[in-house]
Amino acid sequence: MNITYREAMRAALRESLKQDERVFLMGEDVGRYGGCYAVSKGLLDEFGEERIRDTPLSESAFVGAGIGAALGGMRPIVEVMTVNFSLLCLDQIVNTAATLRHMSGGQFSVPVVLRMTTGAGRQLAAQHSHSLECWYAHVPGLRVIAPATLEDMRGMLRIALDDPDPVIIFEHNALYNREGELAEDVTVSEIRRAAVRRAGSDISLIAYGGNLIKALEAADELAKSGIAAEVIDLRSLRPLDDATILASVRKTRRAVLIDEGWCSGSLAAEIGMRISEQAFYDLDAPLARVCTAEVPIPYPGHLEQAALPQVATIVNKARELLGQNV
Amino acid sequence: MNDKPSQISREQGLQWLQDMLRIRRMEEKCAELYGEEKIRGFLHLYIGEEAVAAGVIPELAAEDAVVATYREHGHALVRGISMNAILAEMFGKQEGCSRGRGGSMHLFDAKTHFYGGNAIVSGGLPLAIGLALADKMQNRPGVTACFFGEGAVAEGEFHESLNLAALWQLPVLFVCENNLYAMGTALARSESVTDIHRKAESYGIDSTAVDGMDVMSVNTAARNALEKIRTQQVPVFLEMRTYRFRAHSMFDPELYREKAEVEQWKQLCPIATLSARLKAQQVIEDGDVAALEQATGEEIQAAVAFAEAGQWEPVEDLLKYVYTDSAQNTGQSGST
Numbered sequence: 001m002n003i004t005y006r007e008a009m010r011a012a013l014r015e016s017l018k019q020d021e022r023v024f025l026m027g028e029d030v031g032r033y034g035g036c037y038a039v040s041k042g043l044l045d046e047f048g049e050e051r052i053r054d055t056p057l058s059e060s061a062f063v064g065a066g067i068g069a070a071l072g073g074m075r076p077i078v079e080v081m082t083v084n085f086s087l088l089c090l091d092q093i094v095n096t097a098a099t100l101r102h103m104s105g106g107q108f109s110v111p112v113v114l115r116m117t118t119g120a121g122r123q124l125a126a127q128h129s130h131s132l133e134c135w136y137a138h139v140p141g142l143r144v145i146a147p148a149t150l151e152d153m154r155g156m157l158r159i160a161l162d163d164p165d166p167v168i169i170f171e172h173n174a175l176y177n178r179e180g181e182l183a184e185d186v187t188v189s190e191i192r193r194a195a196v197r198r199a200g201s202d203i204s205l206i207a208y209g210g211n212l213i214k215a216l217e218a219a220d221e222l223a224k225s226g227i228a229a230e231v232i233d234l235r236s237l238r239p240l241d242d243a244t245i246l247a248s249v250r251k252t253r254r255a256v257l258i259d260e261g262w263c264s265g266s267l268a269a270e271i272g273m274r275i276s277e278q279a280f281y282d283l284d285a286p287l288a289r290v291c292t293a294e295v296p297i298p299y300p301g302h303l304e305q306a307a308l309p310q311v312a313t314i315v316n317k318a319r320e321l322l323g324q325n326v
Numbered sequence: 327m328n329d330k331p332s333q334i335s336r337e338q339g340l341q342w343l344q345d346m347l348r349i350r351r352m353e354e355k356c357a358e359l360y361g362e363e364k365i366r367g368f369l370h371l372y373i374g375e376e377a378v379a380a381g382v383i384p385e386l387a388a389e390d391a392v393v394a395t396y397r398e399h400g401h402a403l404v405r406g407i408s409m410n411a412i413l414a415e416m417f418g419k420q421e422g423c424s425r426g427r428g429g430s431m432h433l434f435d436a437k438t439h440f441y442g443g444n445a446i447v448s449g450g451l452p453l454a455i456g457l458a459l460a461d462k463m464q465n466r467p468g469v470t471a472c473f474f475g476e477g478a479v480a481e482g483e484f485h486e487s488l489n490l491a492a493l494w495q496l497p498v499l500f501v502c503e504n505n506l507y508a509m510g511t512a513l514a515r516s517e518s519v520t521d522i523h524r525k526a527e528s529y530g531i532d533s534t535a536v537d538g539m540d541v542m543s544v545n546t547a548a549r550n551a552l553e554k555i556r557t558q559q560v561p562v563f564l565e566m567r568t569y570r571f572r573a574h575s576m577f578d579p580e581l582y583r584e585k586a587e588v589e590q591w592k593q594l595c596p597i598a599t600l601s602a603r604l605k606a607q608q609v610i611e612d613g614d615v616a617a618l619e620q621a622t623g624e625e626i627q628a629a630v631a632f633a634e635a636g637q638w639e640p641v642e643d644l645l646k647y648v649y650t651d652s653a654q655n656t657g658q659s660g661s662t
């Protein structure tokens with residue numbers, strides 16, 4: 001079946017709403033407007049205002065309300081338009097959702113699902129383009145996942161809803177319009193596990209979300225010059241699947257980490273450190289990173305593209321590590 | 327403000343006295359234990375404000391939810407969390423109501439639907455909205471009572487939450503405990519409009535200012551509010567005008583207010599005034615108060631012993647209670 005990522009998420013939402021009466025979707029413009037990325041288009045007609053609930057511009061109150069509703073036995077899916085706006089409800093996510101279970105000595109779980117878009121590439125300038133998922137991946141008590149394939153976009157929501165703890169799903173905005181073949185019967189085996197999206201023996205390209213596409217393109221490019229790159233899709237940013245990452249790096253002995261966050265304090269930095277701690281002597285080359293330049297994302301297209309990880313940069317880094325002339 | 331109704335039954339009078347005395351004496355003991363370093367961290371006492379918890383909480387049904395702040399010992403106690411579990415929590419022992427993981431500011435109890443204990447000013451308001459929404463969507467009769475100080479009124483979350491409660495017609499009882507100071511900041515130094523119940527009115531929420539030093543007024547207001555919430559499925563806002571006799575926390579040298587002002591408010595002590603009124607009406611006698619004091623003293627003694635005898639959670643359990651399936655906890659530690 002040919003389908004877009006947007007349609008895959010919508011199908012997942014529809015299925016969840018049908019399967020479980022406790023599920024409802026809440027957020028700014030999810031209803032009448034159809035979702036600012038048109039993900040929830042049509043759902044209001046199908047499920048009504050109670051369950052496709054438009055909220056005022058009150059990120060803190062409606063995210064907090066999602067947390068409270070989860071405590072009260074519902075299974076809310078709260079859409080925060082973009083990770084940029086989630087800073088207005090950072091308190092509720094970090095100080096409440098992530099802490100209640102611990103501070104109550106295990107008495108209260110918070111089964112809330114938060115969906116937000118992330119990422120740049122649409123010339124929306126700094127306040128709509130940042131990738132801050134590593135801030136959330138820093139926080140114990142949260143689970144952070146990032147679908148990068150159609151199957152994951154379709155399947156991760158169900159798994160997030162089944163999770164008794166707060167889950168944040170980061171959807172890269174550049175993915176929504178992409179089309180592809182979706183297997184009829186989708187089963188996402190395990191969001192906790194990273195996936196090897198392409199096997200290879202010379203170097204590991206480790207990516208997640210929208211940048212998986214770039215990593216796969218880079219691998220195609222490298223193959224032309226005889227380099228077999230292995231591509232790892234993290235899928236879960238918290239917890240990280242060390243085992244899959246290390247198994248790959250021990251095999252290929254080289255790694256490039258691709259992350260749309262800024263280099264400083266990035267998820268790439270964390271993964272690089274884990275590899276150093278656990279597989280230093282297995283490495284044949286220094287670790288390398290392709291991250292976003294240390295600048296708020298600029299508006300002009302050429303500068304925006306220059307700031308972001310690109311296929312060519314990934315290819316060059318990989319060649320460098322393999323001692324090929326760039 | 328409500329007028330003070332005159333006659334109180336013996337049973338009701340004794341109940342209020344008992345609830346307020348238990349809070350007061352327990353907290354006096356807490357201050358002592360803090361001095362002995364048995365209780366650590368921040369400790370915020372409710373002394374002076376007891377009439378609010380004692381007047382509101384007994385009117386709630388078992389299925390109703392309570393959301394409170396870091397000054398919540400009184401709410402927790404009146405809601406039915408045992409003094410043993412509260413003191414053990416403050417000691418940090420695993421017999422505490424949050425297994426010792428929360429401490430004074432984070433008392434939780436699933437059985438009594440007590441959702442904290444929240445040390446973020448105004449952080450509980452959105453949570454209360456969600457709990458009420460869950461009740462409403464599941465057609466349950468529950469009401470959520472949300473307690474917070476007047477300092478919370480300056481936060482955006484207060485306004486966002488009131489708007490949502492009114493917009494969605496949610497069964498929330500907002501109880502603002504206006505004790506005139508947010509730490510050391512007097513209300514008039516932080517709010518352009520100090521008449522707090524008017525802010526709630528501006529969202530179309532039924533709102534009343536209540537003499538928070540008088541348990542009977544508090545109780546009458548709470549009962550009326552809850553009836554309205556239950557029958558009409560709307561939020562109601564009560565501004566309790568009260569005062570804390572003690573410092574903000576144990577670290578506060580109280581440089582921001584005059585001793586005379588504190589003394590003046592102490593004349594309105596909710597326990598002393600109720601007791602005097604009941605005696606004047608010959609509903610109770612000195613012996614009744616003495617008996618209450620005696621029972622409370624014994625309860626406190628037993629609770630301290632319980633807390634003392636409590637166990638420290640084994641350090642091997644450190645990573646528990648982060649995720650529901652604790653096997654997942656190891657996921658984020660790189661080197662182990």
Ligand SMILES: Cc1ncc(C[n+]2csc(CCOP(=O)(O)OP(=O)(O)O)c2C)c(N)n1
Pocket residue numbers: 397445446447448474475476477478479503505507508509574
């Ligand atoms: C968001 C936030 N900002 C600041 C603080 C520090 N703080 C703790 S208590 C307090 C005063 C709150 O006063 P009020 O809401 O009136 O409650 P009261 O202590 O009088 O009961 C402040 C500023 C905090 N805990 N949370």
